Amino acid sequence: MPIERASVRAMHKPWGVSDLQPWSDIDGTGDAVGELWFERADKNAPVPALLLKLLFTSGPLSIQVHPDDTFARAMGMPNGKSEAWYTISAKSGAQIGIGLNRRVTPRELRASISNRSIVELVQWRSVAKGDVIFIPAGTIHALGAGIVLAEIQQRSDTTFRLFDYDRHRELHINNAVAVANAWPLPSPANPTRLTDERTVLVASRHFVLERVDLQEASSWALVAEPETWILVLDGHAAIGLATVSIGQVVFVGGGRSSIEVGPNGLTALIAYPAAQPIDSLLQRLCELSTPLVQSAAPADLIAHAKART
Incomplete structure (x- = not known):
């Protein structure tokens, strides 16, 4: 039965931070760190089913969605991606976006991406330390600035971006519209x-x-x-x-x-x-x-x- 101190991989992101204290001594000065990925110390070990991360935001993440298992496997991937967030800290006014504030058709969703109104279509809510958010695959979601959170997810790096605040990264509109549940997310169960x-x-x-x-x-x-x-x-x-x-x-x-x-x-x-x-x-x-x-x-x-x- 292995018990390992996990290794850490820093992921540099345009919305990341330079100071990760007290969570890590890694210095993001000059190349902001947005995520820390925790991985098996034994590189020859089987790949785990789950991926644990810490996220640090100084700006908004893209508005995005992940496929479910059925859609992912139809695309030749092993699985989709459901995830959960545990809020470690959040600055005053910090927000997350989970689901939409009303049901829309695929055509309306496409139009909201084109005319940039998708930001207003997302259901934004304030977030505070200790908040827990479960994000089933297919849920449109986003993170705002000023948040540190832990994320546990199915191991998948498949992300379809709908909107990215003019950061000139690739969008994946066709796939995003195809997999998205374009409606409000039901109220989650309490801890x-x-x-x-x-x-x-x-x-x-x-x-x-x-x-x-x-x-x-x-x-x-x-x-x-x-x-x-x-x-x-x-x-x-x-x-x-x-x-x-x-x-x-x-x-x-x-x-x-x-x-x-x-x-x-x-x-x-x-x-x-x-x-x-x-x-x-x-x-x-x-x-x-x-x-x-x-x-x-x-x-x-x-x-x-x-x-x-």
């Missing part, structure tokens, strides 16, 4: 509290996204699916023999491993490919860890984890 520690943010056909909030100096057994991604939002811990802190990601290849939480607790996102939450995902081992962990540095956490792994 579900499973336990004091686990909140299910999204449970979809392709993946589950949870937030976990673990008490300081506590010990846990993680019973993971064959592909499980863990992104630390706050605090630090030892997961198996890997120590992680804010902005770092661990890939767990399934099975049972330990989590030893540091003195400041742990808040993390956990994503895995399943249609519903796994009841046995997280099991508390004891009320509190030993005093060693309560005052632990990362090296101490590793030593304590070895005894439990």
Whole structure:
């Protein structure tokens, strides 16, 4: 059962940022970074079904849409792309666009692209820290400026742009109109509290996204699916023999491993490919860890984890 600290790939974007602190030490000065992709450290490992990212916006992204599995496979691609966003931070007035504010025909959608009124056709809403948005394939969507978010998605790089704010990148109008659900997105389900520690943010056909909030100096057994991604939002811990802190990601290849939480607790996102939450995902081992962990540095956490792994 591999437990790996994920490698990070920076993706430079015209709408990205130069300062990624505290999430990364990567410097975007001179070449703005818009996305951090978290990938298997073992480059020879099988390609995961999901892709975990962090996004940083200083300007609006294109208005875009992704195909569903049926359309993608008809085009010779392995799958489509549904995704979910967890808002880490958002400046005052920051907005996201999800779906349209009214139903339109394909002809009307084409016309709105040509006359640039598609910006007014998108359903914009304010966004704040902690907001969760599920974006099924086929949903027209966009991100505004001033947002940092985590994204979990089906592994696909197929994006059809409808509008790009005169950045002179290619548009994909025919494909976008063909795959788009040109109507308002139904109201999403609210997050579900499973336990004091686990909140299910999204449970979809392709993946589950949870937030976990673990008490300081506590010990846990993680019973993971064959592909499980863990992104630390706050605090630090030892997961198996890997120590992680804010902005770092661990890939767990399934099975049972330990989590030893540091003195400041742990808040993390956990994503895995399943249609519903796994009841046995997280099991508390004891009320509190030993005093060693309560005052632990990362090296101490590793030593304590070895005894439990």
